[in-house]
């Protein structure tokens with residue numbers, strides 16, 4: 454049965470979901486205060502990693518945090534004013550880092566992310582941008598063999614779930630990515646992974662095709678949602694009220710501002726990350742590189758080379774602190790000495806992060822005709838199209854090809 458569906462959020466998750474719902478013949482309208490792909494989906498590292506099923510928090514995370522926070526070039530920052538607000542989220546993150554729980558999380562994430570190339574394929578083909586998706590694999594590089602050994606568990610979680618990887622020594626790393634020089638002693642090559650050459654253009658291109666296929670996108674800020682016991686009735690927006698029937702919340706790090714209204718007060722943090730894009734670096738890379746000791750990716754994009762990483766907890770509204778992007782630029786100089794920073798640009802984006810690294814996908818707990826697709830944290834680009842396809846299946850009453858139980862909103 455075709456429905457009238459309204460989606461809040463035109464990030465990659467909202468746009469991929471809109472496209473799959475439109476393919477099912479629903480009347481679909483996306484509402485966002487910004488044009489498509491201009492919030493977190495604008496500036497990510499572009500990685501499509503069907504193997505990224507290991508959660509962010511591993512056993513022992515509690516002991517690593519103080520070291521990260523003390524290191525001025527470290528990957529983690531918590532603004533003092535936000536610490537107590539984020540404390541319950543961090544406690545849930547620590548609870549999710551138990552060995553038994555990380556195995557369950559990896560079991561849930563792998564089938565979703567495994568579908569990334571397959572789920573994007575019809576969307577990018579239809580939009581005429583299939584060439585933006587590259588399945589080159591990526592290289593992981595460690596300064597020392599001990600570094601790789603310290604990360605044995607996250608790699609084992611992936612390997613146990615069928616993620617292909619090849620061990621590399623110093624010469625092997627240099628052979629795959631000659632630009633890395635000889636500083637790295639141990640590493641991995643993951644051949645099935647890939648990337649998008651421009652995440653913003655990907656979202657905009659799929660959005661434009663969605664509109665050509667009869668979908669609607671309205672630029673409005675949603676201020677509130679009017680509800681009745683039978684479901685949502687209207688969006689209260691800065692341009693007046695809009696009647697709604699079926700509602701999908703894909704509002705990224707703002708999603709719980711809506712879901713809390715009917716009691717789904719989920720733990721969602723804006724985990725802020727940064728990038729620096731070098732538009733004329735004077736060289737490129739054959740594939741992305743991940744440096745796990747500093748927790749950043751360097752990706753060859755159509756705009757140049759992009760380094761992306763950092764986790765800063767400061768809430769949705771605090772101003773960006775571009776000193777965190779400068780940390781990335783300093784790391785970039787260390788990895789690629791002499792890289793030209795002429796015309797480089799800096800950016801901050803808010804990952805919609807759940808403490809257990811699992812998104813929320815499925816129906817609202819008590820409000821009829823409301824569905825969720827948010828909270829993808831570090832893997833929202835990768836998980837966007839698989840999520841959209843699974844949610845469209847659920848709304849159509851078809852059994853989704855992924856078990857969505859682990860992603861239910863009531864798990865907290």
Ligand SMILES: Cc1cc2nc3c(=O)[nH]c(=O)nc-3n(C[C@H](O)[C@H](O)[C@H](O)COP(=O)(O)OP(=O)(O)OC[C@H]3O[C@@H](n4cnc5c(N)ncnc54)[C@H](O)[C@@H]3O)c2cc1C
Pocket residue numbers: 461462463464465466467484485486487490491492493494495496497498499500501673674675676703704705706707724725726727728750761762763801802803804805826827828829830831832833834835836
């Ligand atoms: C530095 C960095 C690197 C990353 N690298 C990768 C990577 O390599 N691979 C990967 O898979 N993921 C990566 N991610 C994560 C990924 O970017 C996110 O998970 C993803 O973009 C989330 O998409 P989304 O559609 O849920 O949210 P968003 O893109 O944030 O979209 C949410 C939309 O909701 C709208 N909205 C919110 N509130 C309202 C309102 N009240 N009214 C109207 N509209 C509203 C916003 O304007 C926004 O457009 C990275 C993130 C960062 C920060």
